[in-house]
Amino acid sequence: MKLVRLLANLGYGSRKQVADMFREGLVTDAAGDVLYADDKVDHADVRFDGKPLDPPQGMLLMLHKPVGYTCSRKDVGRLVYELLPPRFGARNPVLSTVGRLDRDTSGLLLFTDDGQLLHRIISPKANVAKVYEATLASDLRGDEAAIFASGTLMLEGEKDPLEPATMDVLGPRRARLTLTEGRYHQVRRMFAAVGNHVAALERVALGGLSLDGLPTGEWRLLDARDIARLFGTTT
Template sequence: MKLVKLIANLGYGSRKEVALMFREGRIADPDGEVLYADDKVPHEHIRIDGEPLDPPAGIVLMMHKPLGATCSRKDQGRVVYDLLPPRYRRRDPALSTVGRLDRDTSGLLLFTDDGALLHRIISPRAQVAKVYEATLASDLRGDEGELFASGTLMLESETTPLAPAQLQVLAPRTARLAVTEGRYHQVRRMFAAAGNHVETLHRVSVGGLALGDLPAGAWRPLAADEVAGIFLPALP
């Protein structure tokens, strides 16, 4: 792929704008030698205004989604794409969230431009567990773990029971829940079906990939081994 098209596809500007960047000498190699549009250089050797080029197509990002942001491209309020550099909205292929977290849920959110990978992660067949920590309005009764693991729990307005989910009680009103589906407001509705109300909800891991100490609102690209870790068993 020609450099102008490559850089334009990464959202740095239109092809005309990128061509102008070349003419202005803004695109160089790591040693500061100016590059030209017809040069053939590895992706990792390209610098724009001294900064490394964004990762190529096939990117996977992890973000610590803060409260109040929605997983939407267009919303009247704050959206998760506002937390990324503006050029990430213009990438081709487009960058999409891997599933969604609602406005009132924080924690690990993934983005990718790889459609096949996205569908592999969210497919119930893949059994990729999403682990959430919930604080509840009332003390747990004690039978929620058995109920959620039964595979018979039916949510209101649905006709198919939920797949078994694993509950870990952390405190009388705090629990960790691992689910392999992604139904609408699933965790909140599961606790509602058990007669409780979720006050705060935070996703701590997806498969074997943990959020770790990434600050709220921060993001970073994942290395290949971290992407592979998504398909490992959920962390305890």
């Protein structure tokens, strides 16, 4: 792939803008030598303004989503894409969220431009566990864990019972839930079904991947080791 097209697909600018960047000497190799649009150089050896290029197609990143942001490109209000570098929004193929967190839920949110990887993560066959920590409006009764683990709980408007879920008590009004499904507003609806209300909700892990101290509103790129942790394939 020609370097102009490569940088344009990575979101650094239109092809015309990228061509101008070459003329300005902003594109170099790892040694700092200026590159030209028709040069053939490995992706890893290209620098833009002195920095390595973003990963090629297949990029996966993690965001610690704050409350108040919507997983959309078009909704009114604050959008999760505003927390990423603007060039990420211009990538081709496009960068998409892997599933969604509602506006009032914070925590671990993944993005990728790899459609196959996205579907692999969200597929029920992958059995990627989703771990949430919930703060509740009322004290726990004591029977919630058994109900959630039973595999018989029906949510309002649903025709099939939920798969068994694990609940750990963290405090009188705090609980950690581990789910293998991803139904609409599932955690909130589960607690509503047992007469409680979720006051605050955070997703803290997906599979073996956790936030690992990533500050709220910050993001980081994930590598092959992270993906192995996500699917639980580390050795």
